[in-house]
Amino acid sequence: MPSVTLTVNGKQATVEVENRTLLVQLLREHLGLTGTHVGCDTSQCGACVVHVDGASVKSCTLLAVQAAGTNVLTIEGLAKGDELHPMQAAFRENHGLQCGFCTPGMVMSAVDLAHRNAHPTEHEIREWLEGNICRCTGYHNIVKAIKAGAEAMAGSR
Amino acid sequence: MYDFKYQKAASVADAAKVIGADGEAKLVAGGMTLIPTLKQRLAKPSALIDLGGIAELKGIRREGNAIVIGAMTKHVDVANSPEVKSAIPALAELASHIGDPAVRNRGTIGGSIANNDPAADYPSAVVALNATVITNKRKIAADDFFKALFETALGSDEIVTAVSFPIPEKAAYMKFPNPASRYAIVGTFVAKTGGNVRVGVTGAGPCVFRWKEAEAALGKSWNGDALKNLSVKADGLNSDIHASSEYRAHLIGVMARRAVAKAG
Numbered sequence: 001m002p003s004v005t006l007t008v009n010g011k012q013a014t015v016e017v018e019n020r021t022l023l024v025q026l027l028r029e030h031l032g033l034t035g036t037h038v039g040c041d042t043s044q045c046g047a048c049v050v051h052v053d054g055a056s057v058k059s060c061t062l063l064a065v066q067a068a069g070t071n072v073l074t075i076e077g078l079a080k081g082d083e084l085h086p087m088q089a090a091f092r093e094n095h096g097l098q099c100g101f102c103t104p105g106m107v108m109s110a111v112d113l114a115h116r117n118a119h120p121t122e123h124e125i126r127e128w129l130e131g132n133i134c135r136c137t138g139y140h141n142i143v144k145a146i147k148a149g150a151e152a153m154a155g156s157r
Numbered sequence: 158m159y160d161f162k163y164q165k166a167a168s169v170a171d172a173a174k175v176i177g178a179d180g181e182a183k184l185v186a187g188g189m190t191l192i193p194t195l196k197q198r199l200a201k202p203s204a205l206i207d208l209g210g211i212a213e214l215k216g217i218r219r220e221g222n223a224i225v226i227g228a229m230t231k232h233v234d235v236a237n238s239p240e241v242k243s244a245i246p247a248l249a250e251l252a253s254h255i256g257d258p259a260v261r262n263r264g265t266i267g268g269s270i271a272n273n274d275p276a277a278d279y280p281s282a283v284v285a286l287n288a289t290v291i292t293n294k295r296k297i298a299a300d301d302f303f304k305a306l307f308e309t310a311l312g313s314d315e316i317v318t319a320v321s322f323p324i325p326e327k328a329a330y331m332k333f334p335n336p337a338s339r340y341a342i343v344g345t346f347v348a349k350t351g352g353n354v355r356v357g358v359t360g361a362g363p364c365v366f367r368w369k370e371a372e373a374a375l376g377k378s379w380n381g382d383a384l385k386n387l388s389v390k391a392d393g394l395n396s397d398i399h400a401s402s403e404y405r406a407h408l409i410g411v412m413a414r415r416a417v418a419k420a421g
């Protein structure tokens with residue numbers, strides 16, 4: 001079996017996988033990082049979004065072997081100990097989640113947006129969320145949360 | 158997903174050798190089409206040859222009067238490229254509306270045109286800008302490249318290495334996206350290059366095509382009104398739960414007029 005070495009949330013990991021193992025399976029089943037969710041498994045919902053070398057990707061649509069040597073950041077890697085990341089805090093304060101299933105992917109997509117665009121407008125946020133589906137909230141509070149989270153991230157820089 | 162062998166190709170020659178020797182092996186670029194296909198067990202390749210590590214396939218450069226984009230260049234990099242934005246803003250804009258951000262962070266121009274999905278965006282630009290597809294073996298003119306539904310002129314051991322887009326005087330792309338997938342229900346790319354007008358239509362038929370009546374009319378007068386009395390026949394166009402062929406035929410004209418207005 002191929003073995004894949006990559007960095008996940010700052011720690012190096014070497015994992016034995018099959019060639020067909022998806023990155024999301026490596027994260028959830030091999031490393032126990034179940035914060036990254038699988039919603040659709042058809043590349044549409046964005047519940048599985050993580051960062052690979054700083055860019056948001058759908059971890060259900062990337063083979064683990066393709067991620068060898070990369071730097072992966074998952075929802076578990078955002079908080080500093082007990083202190084939530086500003087984007088996570090903004091989701092909590094703005095009621096940006098209900099069941100929470102889509103939330104890890106929403107937060108990871110939002111952090112990528114804030115890195116590329118420090119002060120996104122409501123329209124830009126809505127366009128950015130084209131690949132993140134939420135069945136609960138109606139998006140309104142997610143958009144509010146992302147706006148607040150991006151501003152908080154810009155302020156703390 | 159069925160299992161397969163996996164190999165990172167070191168060079169184009171290396172990748173060509175492997176797919177030449179094993180007819181069941183498949184190239185993988187961004188994987189945004191191929192991996193979902195494998196997950197549905199719609200394909201069963203013996204091996205995946207990953208083009209991801211080949212530096213010579215990446216990047217965007219200006220060569221004389223053309224913008225040359227390497228096959229492994231991601232949609233996000235075309236969308237954000239200063240060269241593309243200044244020389245062919247319509248192409249950067251097209252790339253910025255493919256799928257969603259995570260898809261644009263992985264999907265590549267080479268994968269998109271090699272796949273030739275009837276609703277993909279890039280084929281319309283390749284056709285309307287009269288681009289040249291460069292492979293490891295030859296150069297293929299846009300009009301000869303896209304053959305039929307998911308079919309191109311590529312041979313079984315042929316690899317797209319780059320696409321060369323002549324810089325137009327005017328160009329614009331308008332798409333009527335499927336609200337869920339963002340693929341084109343109809344997308345129309347209009348371009349005027351060296352005085353020649355070309356109109357590429359995607360999403361509407363089984364394969365991208367040129368709307369030649371519109372090209373002739375716009376050649377005489379570059380104005381949306383020139384298209385007023387033209388219509389496209391619905392025969393042979395796609396009809397599905399998203400849109401009937403009649404609706405698609407109508408949209409071609411609407412998108413073409415809007416594109417001409419946008420191009421200015």
Ligand SMILES: Cc1cc2nc3c(=O)[nH]c(=O)nc-3n(C[C@H](O)[C@H](O)[C@H](O)COP(=O)(O)OP(=O)(O)OC[C@H]3O[C@@H](n4cnc5c(N)ncnc54)[C@H](O)[C@@H]3O)c2cc1C
Nearest residue numbers: 186187188189190191256264265267268277278317339340
């Ligand atoms: C949710 C979602 C939404 C999308 N929305 C859109 C959209 O709105 N518009 C749009 O145009 N597309 C859309 N796509 C498709 C996306 O643009 C793909 O990235 C693209 O079609 C395929 O590119 P890829 O690099 O991912 O190729 P892959 O999936 O890796 O490969 C596709 C095919 O091309 C072959 N191939 C790849 N590279 C080469 C090469 N250099 N030479 C020869 N053959 C090659 C492969 O063997 C394979 O058969 C969407 C995809 C998803 C998952």
Ligand code: FES
Nearest residue numbers: 039040045046060
């Ligand atoms: S689980 Fe990956 S996009 Fe839905």
Ligand code: FES
Nearest residue numbers: 098100134135136
């Ligand atoms: S909060 Fe339930 S799916 Fe988004």
